Amino acid sequence: MATGRSTQHNPNPAAGTRRSRGRGIPDATVARLPLYLRALTALSERSVPTVSSEELAAAAGVNSAKLRKDFSYLGSYGTRGVGYDVEYLVYQISRELGLTQDWPVVIVGIGNLGHALANYGGFASRGFRVAALLDADPATTGNVVAGLPVRHTDEMEEIIRSERVSIGVITTPPGAAQQVCDRLVAAGVTSILNFAPTVLNVPDGVDVRKVDLSIELQILAFHEQRKAGDEYRDEDEAADADAEVPSAPAAAVVSTAGRAVEPGRGHGNERGQEYEEAAG
Template identity: 75%
Template sequence: MIPRTPRPRERGIPEATVARLPVYLRALQALNERGTPTVSSEDLASVAGVNSAKLRKDLSHLGSYGTRGVGYDVDYLIYQISRELGLTQDWSVAIVGIGNLGRALANYGGFGTRGFRIAALLDADASVVGDKVAGLSVGHIDSLEAVVGDEAVSIGVIATPAAAAQGVCDRFVEAGVTSVLNFAPVVLNVPPGVDVRKVDLSIELQILAFHEQRKSDGHAGPELAGRAEDPA
């Protein structure tokens, strides 16, 4: 039996660190594409948009401390972070709600290179069912439970209108899905053991509007140096 890699929280890695790991991974992949073999903590922190002390502390949770005078091995650090995030295996994803947003998500080419396989597209609209999107035929929402079982779906993505989101989430959970990415503008209620990540573009725009207003009022300050990708 292959030993299971402990999840970040099981290893005592803080949630804020977990949230920054994908940012570091993206920066490292960009460096790797440019043929950079090693990177200092200062340079990696600059690319990732955090301070170097925070980056070194984050990476120490992975057991990676770099080499004095050399820095971090880019390839190995990519592997370490990918392993910690569970990206060294493929995760099957089902998207429910194949409107403009759902179609855009399905057509995003980056999932396949990052360990995610779009296994199913589902919608309640009969006029959408049967459409070909990103090489997949859109199925009816009635098949959700069967699809979760047949495709071993690990992550459910909800891109429906707000009114339908909780019902879809409930069905995902009842079918055994314990990780949900929610794009609907509503807070989902889930039982313990189910992880929900919410992506609300309107909230992000409102936060940017706040900062724009402060800058126009002449109140820009050090707090603007913080980034949404860099939780404390």
């Protein structure tokens, strides 16, 4: 998880010592419920009345036993010999996830990514409503994005209180993320989705989930490197004769480059590996 998990499992170190698992559904299951919901919604739109665990599992990309066990945490909603009622299950999962409520969210930092999120259709269709777009840059405030005016962060507290916002999305540059986070929490936000590459410190009772685009790519690169030459690994891959690597990727293999690591000039120490989006 990936994961995520994620995912996944998805480790959430910022949440700290106490998991907010109040008696109930395992975290791994909760992380998969949206997956099932998406597959079920597609079936519902095709007016499919019932679905077996095998079919639904295939549509969601998981193991059928895992799916059945996941559903068992919600209760017994299936009929043996038949399967699950699609509409009923859609409702049960939606209710369990809290999607039968209206969730106003604020997006802070309207750069490229904030722009993309504001326009993302997957929010509105799942009960999430963008209550406000916020940015600290006076050049950005006032613009209309996705039909909403970008408002200045000075209004943050007022908006959060009046609209009863409990979920905040941070898409600011990393330097501003913690400060924005603190203000969000102080104003009453208790769940934060953080896209800035920063570790956020939050008090107990506040949930933070993070999405880091470059981390995902780095994990892929690791596996990609493994798939490519393992020429400096000799012992193990003999048993695992899965040499199914059809394409030679841009190799330019580093081949260990010597142990002596020039300290002081490791490698890329250049500035500017941050988001540059909030500027625009």
